[in-house]
Amino acid sequence: MEVMKWKETCPYNPKLNIDVEELYIYDTTLRDGEQTPGVCFSREEKLNIARKLDELGIKQIEAGFPAVSDRERETVKEIANEGLNADVLALSRALREDIDRALYCDVDGVIVFIATSPLHLKYKLCRTLEEVEKMGMDAIEYAKDHGLFVAFSAEDATRTPLEDLLRIHRNAEEHGADRVHIADTTGVGTPQSIYYICSELRRHLKKAHIGVHCHNDFGFAVINSIYGVMGGARAISTTVNGIGERAGNAPLEEVIMALMVLYDVDLGLNISILKELSELVEKYSKIPVPVNKPIVGDRVFYHESGIHVDGVLANPFTYEPFLPEKIGHRREIVFGKHSGGRGVRAKLKKMGIEVVSDDDLLEIVKRIKETREKGTEIDDRVFRSIVEDVIKNKKNEGSK
Ligand SMILES: CC(=O)SCCNC(=O)CCNC(=O)[C@H](O)C(C)(C)COP(=O)(O)OP(=O)(O)OC[C@H]1O[C@@H](n2cnc3c(N)ncnc32)[C@H](O)[C@@H]1OP(=O)(O)O
Numbered sequence: 001m002e003v004m005k006w007k008e009t010c011p012y013n014p015k016l017n018i019d020v021e022e023l024y025i026y027d028t029t030l031r032d033g034e035q036t037p038g039v040c041f042s043r044e045e046k047l048n049i050a051r052k053l054d055e056l057g058i059k060q061i062e063a064g065f066p067a068v069s070d071r072e073r074e075t076v077k078e079i080a081n082e083g084l085n086a087d088v089l090a091l092s093r094a095l096r097e098d099i100d101r102a103l104y105c106d107v108d109g110v111i112v113f114i115a116t117s118p119l120h121l122k123y124k125l126c127r128t129l130e131e132v133e134k135m136g137m138d139a140i141e142y143a144k145d146h147g148l149f150v151a152f153s154a155e156d157a158t159r160t161p162l163e164d165l166l167r168i169h170r171n172a173e174e175h176g177a178d179r180v181h182i183a184d185t186t187g188v189g190t191p192q193s194i195y196y197i198c199s200e201l202r203r204h205l206k207k208a209h210i211g212v213h214c215h216n217d218f219g220f221a222v223i224n225s226i227y228g229v230m231g232g233a234r235a236i237s238t239t240v241n242g243i244g245e246r247a248g249n250a251p252l253e254e255v256i257m258a259l260m261v262l263y264d265v266d267l268g269l270n271i272s273i274l275k276e277l278s279e280l281v282e283k284y285s286k287i288p289v290p291v292n293k294p295i296v297g298d299r300v301f302y303h304e305s306g307i308h309v310d311g312v313l314a315n316p317f318t319y320e321p322f323l324p325e326k327i328g329h330r331r332e333i334v335f336g337k338h339s340g341g342r343g344v345r346a347k348l349k350k351m352g353i354e355v356v357s358d359d360d361l362l363e364i365v366k367r368i369k370e371t372r373e374k375g376t377e378i379d380d381r382v383f384r385s386i387v388e389d390v391i392k393n394k395k396n397e398g399s400k
């Protein structure tokens, strides 16, 4: 039996030599995503998003930052006690009281963060690197003593001198951190620098995993995350629709589909709900998803151009990298200035109008283009009226 293909990609893409069991996506829609200025999810919205992320099958959900408020704490606690398959993490400053708050929430683990760059040390924390390192190590130890999974994140890692970063992360590992994060806090890393940092770090660590938390200030968050994995990282931070501070984080749906389609990594996720998940977060966050946003944008599987429609009707892969239905999305043929005869004929057939002469078809296509160029969009009603008009005129000419 022929197995139906669902993707058609470039054969020259490099293979990612990774064991999927070891690869973690830790989604932070509910924490960094909610830090998008203006966004504030309700308790129920957070729970619904967490449930959907769990339905998708990702391994870790960062449910929030318990220090933020009483309600945040109660919500993170509810998510942690929801019986999800995913492990539930909370963000924590390098402070025992923040870890106590996370413990109150019954989470499986914490992401302990503290900034390590000269810029943050001098202007924000007003502390020396040694002081900050001590705070970080104390927090890691405290969290480990309380049985938590611990990821230690060097905030602003990409603007931290490499020797400091390597030493601190090595120290973090020695203090029990299960994972150490390279946080590209202002999205200033490039694929090459993230690859370099991760591969250097990999050489310096014994067993702790490396995670990458990439911001999207230059639109590099997805490719930076993937280069992080190429350099040895095994955890990627994402948010649904890429929401988050400033230009946001690595969009979950783009990371997943890039790994699955372009790099042929079978993540074993239930990707049929990706579109639905995106719509849910769009609704709750009130951050509109651009219609042409990769993967989940409403119109990314729309086709108007005649040459494309002709191809897609014969084989969707001519102009699509993967089948939209795979992620719960849909293809649409639309009509306008760029339409051609084959697409129009297919639409007529769908409308039950099989027999149209070549002359009539040409006339219908011409009218569609003219109508659109005069400013009217060609929806079904306009399409039908053009067709009826052409056919009626033809009959009238015949009866003269
Ligand atoms: C890169 C990131 O995304 S980091 C996460 C950012 N997220 C947030 O800030 C979430 C929303 N924040 C909040 O609700 C509040 O800022 C709170 C509850 C966390 C803290 O509020 P406040 O106590 O009023 O402090 P404020 O926000 O003014 O300043 C931050 C404090 O945290 C300290 N701090 C910042 N990062 C860390 C850290 N990683 N470890 C320990 N302390 C830290 C600062 O030094 C400052 O301490 P100070 O008040 O003793 O000077």
Ligand SMILES: O=C(O)CCC(=O)C(=O)O
Pocket: 032, 111, 113, 153, 154, 155, 156, 181, 182, 183, 184, 185, 186, 213, 237
């Ligand atoms: O490493 C992480 O997961 C969190 C760090 C973070 O939010 C940041 O630096 O932007």
